Amino acid sequence: MSRISRLVTATLATAALLLPVPAAAHPAPSPLAQPRSAAAFAHPGVLVSRPQLDLARAKALAGAQPWKSAYDAMRTSPFASLSWSARPRAIVECGSASVPNNGCSDERDDATAAYTQALLWYITKDAKHAQKAIAIMDAWSAVLRDHTNSNAPLQTGWAGATFARAAELIRHTYPSWPQVNRFATMLRTVYLPEVVNGRGCTNGNWELIMMDAATGIAVFLDDHASFDHAVAIWRARLPAYIYLTSDGALPRPPANCGSINTRSEIIGYWQGQSTFTDGLAQETCRDFGHTGWGLEAIAHVAETARIQGLDLYAEAQPRLTQALYFHARYELGTAVPASLCGGSVKKGLGPTTEVAFNAFHTRSGLDMPTTQRYTEAQRPAGEDHFLAWETLTHANNPS
Structure with a gap:
């Protein structure tokens, strides 16, 4: 059904505008999906909660x-x-x-x-x-x-x-x-x-930002089906965006993209990088700016889910903390080895670490000195495309 057709259908059904979209409106969720509690969403509950505010x-x-x-x-x-x-x-x-x-x-x-x-x-x-x-x-x-x-x-x-x-x-x-x-x-x-259905074959920041929007919209609409569907896509994208050595010799391919499977295809998708280390992201060798957006969107989804009683941070912690450290150290001046992006990276991570740093350091008590130095150097975090004022809302905020 086209977007125009959906608009006409929705307009004719004004009485049901704020009811959840039926699950049949979406493809079947990934097997990774673990439906959240059927309890009502907490409001306000998109990225910031009332206690945080x-x-x-x-x-x-x-x-x-x-x-x-x-x-x-x-x-x-x-x-x-x-x-x-x-x-x-x-x-x-x-x-x-x-x-x-x-x-x-x-x-x-x-x-x-x-x-x-x-x-x-x-x-x-x-x-x-x-x-x-x-x-x-x-x-x-x-x-x-x-x-x-x-x-x-x-x-x-x-x-x-x-x-x-x-x-x-x-x-x-x-x-x-x-x-x-x-x-x-x-x-x-x-x-x-x-x-809501993501884009499996695009660079990962696209799909992650789309899931940031999808989860936020789903909470606003009290749409549990869309929320669970977006979380399933987030869960599948996370290990395809941030590499850990436990993944094996190669990063995991993106879900729902049959054209990226072989070693050469995966290396091409990872911007030509063939040496993989903990915390490397799929867009690291593209530039740190797009990578920062991907990492930020991962944190945004986890933060909204946390407010709604779903702990995605626990799932993200091994990868996201490694990725924050990996990129923050080069932003702070660590020499780039020849094995990474041919010995040269394009910096510019931006003010994208405040939400995740608060979650792991302030709330969970993890010692993250490199990420802390970088995060504090970016304060006060401003605005950029889909993020705004996160030092105000998330710095040192255990709520």
């Missing part, structure tokens, strides 16, 4: 660091302006590297602005910020119908992940959002179908 608010308003500097960076950013004007369009067209860029940057920026305004509402309790977040989201839900061109799945993941966080926070902390059902319709019919 309460701690961040208290610390920021008390002037404690690093929360104050993170809060100051957020509230003085352009995204915090009450004069922000949304730039929605019916069709967002994004080619490779967002060329053409017909609404791509506008959509991502508006999603970030909505999330920024939602966080400002929670911290300041100034209703004008909640109303601005709502105005941005309403502008998009009134007109958006599709994402097109080659980058459509990734663009939908970037914007969908951030919009879901903003919507979840407003819906469950602000008393009035008249058009919330219309926004839910947009997430269900425009965003979720594009991301």
Whole structure:
């Protein structure tokens, strides 16, 4: 069924907009899937919980660091302006590297602005910020119908992940959002179908970012079937994105991609790298920027799942902690051996470690000195495509 057909069907079924999508709407989940409890989702529960937000608010308003500097960076950013004007369009067209860029940057920026305004509402309790977040989201839900061109799945993941966080926070902390059902319709019919089944043969950051969006949207919609389906894809992608020596001589091939099976195909998929060590990622030899997005998306899904009572961090810990150390040490100046990417890497991991570092160090008590040095050097973490203000929400936050 096309996205347009799904939109028509959903519009005719307005009474069921907020009910879970039937499991039959998706392919059968991977055997790796372990369905979560049927208990209701916790709200707000997309990347940040109420206790996390309460701690961040208290610390920021008390002037404690690093929360104050993170809060100051957020509230003085352009995204915090009450004069922000949304730039929605019916069709967002994004080619490779967002060329053409017909609404791509506008959509991502508006999603970030909505999330920024939602966080400002929670911290300041100034209703004008909640109303601005709502105005941005309403502008998009009134007109958006599709994402097109080659980058459509990734663009939908970037914007969908951030919009879901903003919507979840407003819906469950602000008393009035008249058009919330219309926004839910947009997430269900425009965003979720594009991301929920993943993209097995793409570079791994794509599928991981898509699962970040899918899990967030599923929580907002109280859609357990989509949540479990996205978690199953995340579980299959994790060992195909971060290598451990226990995997054997070669990394595991991506699931649901029959064209990457042989040694030569796997090495090609891993950017030509033929020597594999703990913590190496599938995109390491492409560049650290895309790799950081992949690692960040892994953590985002695990963080949302944690709030919902599902411990994906325990599954991710051996791989993700190794990957954080592997990349942070080169960012901090460790010499690159000739066996790694021909002796040269393209740095730029960015502010992508705060959520995972908090989970493993603050909550679990793991000693991670290299990752800690790198994370603290990035503070206050700003915004980038599908992440924003994570020093404020996740630094030193055991909640």
